[in-house]
Amino acid sequence: MESMTTDALGPAIRRIRDEVHGVLGGLSEAPAEELESFLGAVADADRVFVHGAGRSGLALRMVAMRLMHLGLDVHVVGETTAPAIRPGDLLLTASGSGTTGGIVRAAQTAVSVGARVAAITTAAASPLAGLAHAVIVVPAAEKLDRSGAASAQYAGSLFEQSVVLLGDALFHALWQRSGATADEIWPRHANLE
Amino acid sequence: MESMTTDALGPAIRRIRDEVHGVLGGLSEAPAEELESFLGAVADADRVFVHGAGRSGLALRMVAMRLMHLGLDVHVVGETTAPAIRPGDLLLTASGSGTTGGIVRAAQTAVSVGARVAAITTAAASPLAGLAHAVIVVPAAEKLDRSGAASAQYAGSLFEQSVVLLGDALFHALWQRSGATADEIWPRHANLE
Amino acid sequence: MESMTTDALGPAIRRIRDEVHGVLGGLSEAPAEELESFLGAVADADRVFVHGAGRSGLALRMVAMRLMHLGLDVHVVGETTAPAIRPGDLLLTASGSGTTGGIVRAAQTAVSVGARVAAITTAAASPLAGLAHAVIVVPAAEKLDRSGAASAQYAGSLFEQSVVLLGDALFHALWQRSGATADEIWPRHANLE
Amino acid sequence: MESMTTDALGPAIRRIRDEVHGVLGGLSEAPAEELESFLGAVADADRVFVHGAGRSGLALRMVAMRLMHLGLDVHVVGETTAPAIRPGDLLLTASGSGTTGGIVRAAQTAVSVGARVAAITTAAASPLAGLAHAVIVVPAAEKLDRSGAASAQYAGSLFEQSVVLLGDALFHALWQRSGATADEIWPRHANLE
Numbered sequence: 001m002e003s004m005t006t007d008a009l010g011p012a013i014r015r016i017r018d019e020v021h022g023v024l025g026g027l028s029e030a031p032a033e034e035l036e037s038f039l040g041a042v043a044d045a046d047r048v049f050v051h052g053a054g055r056s057g058l059a060l061r062m063v064a065m066r067l068m069h070l071g072l073d074v075h076v077v078g079e080t081t082a083p084a085i086r087p088g089d090l091l092l093t094a095s096g097s098g099t100t101g102g103i104v105r106a107a108q109t110a111v112s113v114g115a116r117v118a119a120i121t122t123a124a125a126s127p128l129a130g131l132a133h134a135v136i137v138v139p140a141a142e143k144l145d146r147s148g149a150a151s152a153q154y155a156g157s158l159f160e161q162s163v164v165l166l167g168d169a170l171f172h173a174l175w176q177r178s179g180a181t182a183d184e185i186w187p188r189h190a191n192l193e
Numbered sequence: 194m195e196s197m198t199t200d201a202l203g204p205a206i207r208r209i210r211d212e213v214h215g216v217l218g219g220l221s222e223a224p225a226e227e228l229e230s231f232l233g234a235v236a237d238a239d240r241v242f243v244h245g246a247g248r249s250g251l252a253l254r255m256v257a258m259r260l261m262h263l264g265l266d267v268h269v270v271g272e273t274t275a276p277a278i279r280p281g282d283l284l285l286t287a288s289g290s291g292t293t294g295g296i297v298r299a300a301q302t303a304v305s306v307g308a309r310v311a312a313i314t315t316a317a318a319s320p321l322a323g324l325a326h327a328v329i330v331v332p333a334a335e336k337l338d339r340s341g342a343a344s345a346q347y348a349g350s351l352f353e354q355s356v357v358l359l360g361d362a363l364f365h366a367l368w369q370r371s372g373a374t375a376d377e378i379w380p381r382h383a384n385l386e
Numbered sequence: 387m388e389s390m391t392t393d394a395l396g397p398a399i400r401r402i403r404d405e406v407h408g409v410l411g412g413l414s415e416a417p418a419e420e421l422e423s424f425l426g427a428v429a430d431a432d433r434v435f436v437h438g439a440g441r442s443g444l445a446l447r448m449v450a451m452r453l454m455h456l457g458l459d460v461h462v463v464g465e466t467t468a469p470a471i472r473p474g475d476l477l478l479t480a481s482g483s484g485t486t487g488g489i490v491r492a493a494q495t496a497v498s499v500g501a502r503v504a505a506i507t508t509a510a511a512s513p514l515a516g517l518a519h520a521v522i523v524v525p526a527a528e529k530l531d532r533s534g535a536a537s538a539q540y541a542g543s544l545f546e547q548s549v550v551l552l553g554d555a556l557f558h559a560l561w562q563r564s565g566a567t568a569d570e571i572w573p574r575h576a577n578l579e
Numbered sequence: 580m581e582s583m584t585t586d587a588l589g590p591a592i593r594r595i596r597d598e599v600h601g602v603l604g605g606l607s608e609a610p611a612e613e614l615e616s617f618l619g620a621v622a623d624a625d626r627v628f629v630h631g632a633g634r635s636g637l638a639l640r641m642v643a644m645r646l647m648h649l650g651l652d653v654h655v656v657g658e659t660t661a662p663a664i665r666p667g668d669l670l671l672t673a674s675g676s677g678t679t680g681g682i683v684r685a686a687q688t689a690v691s692v693g694a695r696v697a698a699i700t701t702a703a704a705s706p707l708a709g710l711a712h713a714v715i716v717v718p719a720a721e722k723l724d725r726s727g728a729a730s731a732q733y734a735g736s737l738f739e740q741s742v743v744l745l746g747d748a749l750f751h752a753l754w755q756r757s758g759a760t761a762d763e764i765w766p767r768h769a770n771l772e
Contacts, residue, residue, distance in 0.1 A: 007366050007367075007369035007370040008225070008228065008229065008232075008366055009228035009229065009231065009232050009362055009363065009366050010221045010222070010223070010225060010228055011221075011366075012362035012363075012365040012366040012369075013217050013220050013221040013358075013359065013362040014217070014218075014221045015362075015365065016217065016358050016361055016362050016365065017213070017214055017217035017218060017221065017358075020210070020213060020214075020217075020358065021210055021213075021214050024206050024207070024209065024210035024213075025207075025210060027206050028203045028204075028206040028207045028210065029203070030203070032201070032203060035201065035202035035203055036201065036202065038202065039201075039202050049578065051578060053386065054258060054382075054383065055255045055258055055259070058251050058254050058255045058258070058659070059255065059357075061251050061466045062248045062251045062252065062353065062357075064466050064467055065247060065248055065251070065466050065467065066248070066347070066350070068466075068467045068469060069347075074467050075467060076465070076466045076467060077576070077578045077579075078579075078657065079462070079465045079466060079467070080447045080450050080451050080454075080462045080465060080637070081450055081451065081454045081460050081461060081462060081465070082576050082578075083454060083574050083576065084573060084574055084575060084576055084577040084578075085577060085578055091578070101386065101684075102386045102579060102681070105579065105680075106578045106579065109577055109578055110578065113577065152365075153361065153365060154259070154262075154364070154365070154368060154375060154378065155375065155378075155379075157259070157361050157364075157365075160255065161357060161358060161361060164252075164255075164354060164357050165206075165209050165210075165213065165354060166206065168209055168346065168350050168354060169202055169205035169206040169208075169209050170202065170205075171347070171350075172205040172208065172209065172345075172346060172347070172350075173200050173201055173202050173204075173205040174200075175347055176200035176205075177200040182347055182348065185347065185348075186348075187470060188469050188470055189247075189470060190247065190463070190468050190469065190470055191470040191471060191495055191499065192435065192437060192463045192468075192470075192471055192477070192492045192495055192496070193246065193294065193295045193463075193464075193488055193491065193492065193772075242771065244771060251466070254659045257659050257660055258659050258660065261659075261660045261662060267660050268660060269658070269659045269660060270769070270771045270772075271464065271772075272655070272658045272659060272660070273444070273640045273643050273644050273647075273655045273658060274643055274644065274647045274653050274654060274655060274658070275769050275771075276647060276767050276769065277766060277767055277768060277769055277770040277771075278770060278771055284771070294491075295488070295772055298487075298772065299771045299772065302770055302771055303771065306770065380663060381662050381663055382663060383656070383661050383662065383663055384663040384664060384688055384692065385628065385630060385656045385661075385663075385664055385670070385685045385688055385689070386579075386656070386657075386681055386684065386685065393752050393753075393755035393756040394611070394614070394615065394618075394752055395614035395615065395617065395618050395748055395749065395752050396607045396608070396609070396611060396614055397607075397752075398748035398749070398751040398752040398755070399603050399606050399607040399744075399745065399748040400603070400604075400607045401748075401751065402603065402744050402747055402748050402751065403599070403600055403603035403604060403607065403744075406596070406599060406600075406603075406744065407596055407599075407600050410592050410593070410595065410596035410599075411593075411596060413592050414589045414590075414592040414593045414596065415589070416589070418587070418589060421587065421588035421589055422587065422588065424588065425587075425588050439772065440644060440768075440769065441641050441644055441645070444637050444640050444641045444644070445641065445743075447637050448634045448637045448638065448739065448743075451633060451634055451637070452634070452733070452736070455733075487772065488772045538751075539747065539751060540645070540648075540750070540751070540754060540761060540764065541761065541764075541765075543645070543747050543750075543751075546641065547743060547744060547747060550638075550641075550740060550743050551592075551595050551596075551599065551740060552592065554595055554732065554736050554740060555588055555591035555592040555594075555595050556588065556591070557733070557736075558591040558594065558595065558731075558732060558733070558736075559586050559587055559588050559590075559591040560586075561733055562586035562591070563586040568733055568734065571733065571734075572734075575633075576633065579632065579680065579681045
């Protein structure tokens, strides 16, 4: 019967709903200082550069677009017009394992030029977390954990979903803090297709 | 006190957790035929072309990457090597309002050349839904609804989050159906940064 | 013998060399007012938005990256962080035929919000040229001319090559005008991979 | 007087015309075996992956789009749906200095999995050239040469222009070799905006 299997869409949706509910619940109970430090790193940056590999990178682009809507000066590493990072800027990264080569190298470069680094990861003891000035540890499976213990989903899916949702929470809090109405933000949306 | 406000990160995470939980719960209870029809449209396509504007487009790219991992022949409209769509192909789209100009025009083109269209939208009576062969209606606020009635989040955020999570549920169901192990899928992940 | 055929690389390089030489020669002899007007449109803009379809769009991205190096505030339409265009901004476009749907619509939008439009095209009497405040007409085949009369190359190749080279000439003139040394520009190059 | 300065567009166009003419002339006289070997590496590949940093990467994307039009199976490293490279595939790269970190690492990975590498560079003795199975050496300034000796243009501009034009020559020769008419190629052009 369809509703009993996970190869139908309804049960798959419920599974993801439950996994996401658990992770966001855990995240929301992280120490307030850890969350506030992360929020402050974004709010205080001159410019924000987002950078992630694969699906984590796409998740961060979703966040970047919202931060642009909010009026922040935001760039996506690898897109055409991203300039050089410099002191006062923030590199906002996500890597489940905290070991992704290109992301760790970018964090090293950012640190070396005097910029700050904020990292979303599952691995508090990882090289990326070690380099970062603000870290949020997501209680989700990392990409290389294919045991299924932390999540029934494939590879880093739950982590990548968490980056989208955490990033949107970041936007939501900054938006509320800004006092801007939705109608004030709307004119910043791209008007050329 | 931090937990009473929404301009802190913890409360914002909880708010999104609850909104997402509600939408996914609603989605999982959609008629099984509607969900199965959508799943079948993807599974039966020769090739899948994903196309969305702004954050919906980024959400669909996350889905496209997973479908590629599963071995499907997938393209992102607008990326360099996306070819022409043709009969037997599927255009997989997402538009909260179902009226986004570029997406509706793409759906018209797809239909005109004999390809099929699958649409994720909040608006069952929209032009996009009218063109589509398979539709999933997401019970989330659409982008232009700035009343805050359906979601406390900004614009189409809840819809865009739903596209990510629904897309990953689509992948999860197709993966289970394929019988492939995680270790069999892994070698398809990009190995060049 | 290799040098007699065009299916070898050497003869193909020579053919392109000669076609490019002819087009750039013609371009360089355009009325000085036309060229100066185009240059001025870029130099005087608050922000520059580049937008083209397919290979023309990639050519304009190459130009956009250089304009960013020069210190201009530049955006690529369709990239994640491109904001809304507004009065004082310039939409810098390229379309061989001057009829590409998405580009003409974008030009209409730009004009409607009070921004200016600069167009590179082969068609002086096209809708795009009609909307533009500054136009450069490239004496190259347009994409849909498959007669081979204007160029032995495929479709709009010669036009697209001209956009790259004309765009770099635009940069070169603006750079000379700026008085900056190469060493002063260099630090703006992206330092994160 | 306008024609005496290089800060006007006409003289800048002529300067680029002359520099490009010189480089392409030099390239066309490279040993036929070197050119044929490069052409063969592309023609014989199961799939072609293009990869370059910055403007070199954009130039290679222009080439990739044309190779797709010709019917080759082409991917851009870093775009959403690029899969893993494997034996039988070709990594087509461009780096003026032949030392760009990400490109050299990608070439090492390609070699390590049994794929082939083709490189366009100004530096015959560089690490990238050393890894490559087919190399074309462009007689243009490399990016870090800011002496102005090889080109009056900024940084690697002349090299990047050469990648566009050489890539299009590659397409032209492969097209002639294929015997396809323009009308046979046209239907492969993207038909969704």
